[in-house]
Structure formats: structure tokens, C-alpha cells
Amino acid sequence: MLKKTLIILALPLVSLLAISVATPLWGVSAQPASQTAPSAVATAPTGTLQKMIVESGSVTIDLDLNGFNGNSSLVARPVTLQFAVGANSFFPILVFNNLLRGPEQGSMTLVPAGVNASGYSLPAALGASLQQLVIEKLPSDRGFDLAV
Structure with a gap:
């Protein structure tokens, strides 16, 4: 017991x-x-995701005009084109924790700035479409992210 x-x-x-x-x-x-x-x-990691749109801005495009003329010259003919972003453009950009992550589907209208300045001797095909240029975000299955 x-x-x-x-x-x-x-x-x-x-x-x-x-x-x-x-x-x-x-x-x-x-x-x-x-x-x-x-x-x-x-x-879990947290943060602030913002979807922002472009309200105003400027765009600079550097071109080699020999590529537009079909000229196979090895001498480059660079030209710098200045544009302002159109007022009613819808081009959303993702920002996460104040870091730019990239654009979403959308487009920005480019308004030529200073086209009449000296040094703008553009080929006819480019000069005719200069007032109608747009930067567009391409779908992810394409080879590039942006197109003009």
C-alpha cells in the first residue's frame, strides 16, 4: 500500500x-x-503601395537620324528631342514604400517642346508624326517594357 x-x-x-x-x-x-x-x-512584411499617375513632366529622346533615313553610314547624326507630357495622360506608376516599382498599362501623350529651334532637321516621316507621339507601356509578354 x-x-x-x-x-x-x-x-x-x-x-x-x-x-x-x-x-x-x-x-x-x-x-x-x-x-x-x-x-x-x-x-509578415507590410508597407504602403501607391498607384500614382503622371501629372506633368518632361521627356528627352536621343535619336540617331541615320537609322530613320536608311543610311548605312557609320557616322552618327544624333539629335535630342524635348517633349512635355500631355495634360490628360493616364500612365499609372506603382510605388511601394516610397520606392519606384514600375509602370502599369497606360500611355503618355508627348507634346513637342522647342521643335522650331535650330538643329531640328528631321526626316519627313518623323517630322510628320512628331505631333502624334505617345509613350506606351507594353504587355509583359513583349520584348520591351515601353514603346514610342
């Missing part, structure tokens, strides 16, 4: 001792999970 009583009292005592020793080793706590560690949702 003494043996039976000793086993009945010793077994719970040994169990409590084992749990109290093992708890710090396993990182288990008797407190509710909400008090010990933030939930998995709170530990």
Missing part, C-alpha cells in the same frame, strides 16, 4: 518537474499566444 501511495504522489510530481524544466528549452509558455508573440499576420 505504501508503494502504491508513493507512486501516486511521485508520478505527478515528476511530471510537473519535467514540464517546468522542458518549457524554457522548447520555448513554450503557459501564457496565451496573443501575449507572448505577435501573430503570423503581424510578422
Whole structure:
């Protein structure tokens, strides 16, 4: 009978001792999970995603005019074209945590600025379409991101 009583009292005592020793080793706590560690949702990376549109701006395009003339000359004829962005252009850009991530589908109308200045001797095909240029974001399956 003494043996039976000793086993009945010793077994719970040994169990409590084992749990109290093992708890710090396993990182288990008797407190509710909400008090010990933030939930998995709170530990996930968070940030601010903004979709911004272009309101105004300027665009500079550097061209080699020999490519438009079909001239195979090795001497480059560079020209720099200046444009302003059209007022009603819809060209959304994604910004995450104040870092530019890239454009979404959309387009910007280019308004020529300073075309009548000296040095603008453009080929006829380019000169005729100069008032109708647009920068457009292409779908992701294309070879390039942007097209003029």
C-alpha cells in the first residue's frame, strides 16, 4: 500500500518537474499566444503601395537620324528631342514604400517642346508624326517594357 501511495504522489510530481524544466528549452509558455508573440499576420512584411499617375513632366529622346533615313553610314547624326507630357495622360506608376516599382498599362501623350529651334532637321516621316507621339507601356509578354 505504501508503494502504491508513493507512486501516486511521485508520478505527478515528476511530471510537473519535467514540464517546468522542458518549457524554457522548447520555448513554450503557459501564457496565451496573443501575449507572448505577435501573430503570423503581424510578422509578415507590410508597407504602403501607391498607384500614382503622371501629372506633368518632361521627356528627352536621343535619336540617331541615320537609322530613320536608311543610311548605312557609320557616322552618327544624333539629335535630342524635348517633349512635355500631355495634360490628360493616364500612365499609372506603382510605388511601394516610397520606392519606384514600375509602370502599369497606360500611355503618355508627348507634346513637342522647342521643335522650331535650330538643329531640328528631321526626316519627313518623323517630322510628320512628331505631333502624334505617345509613350506606351507594353504587355509583359513583349520584348520591351515601353514603346514610342
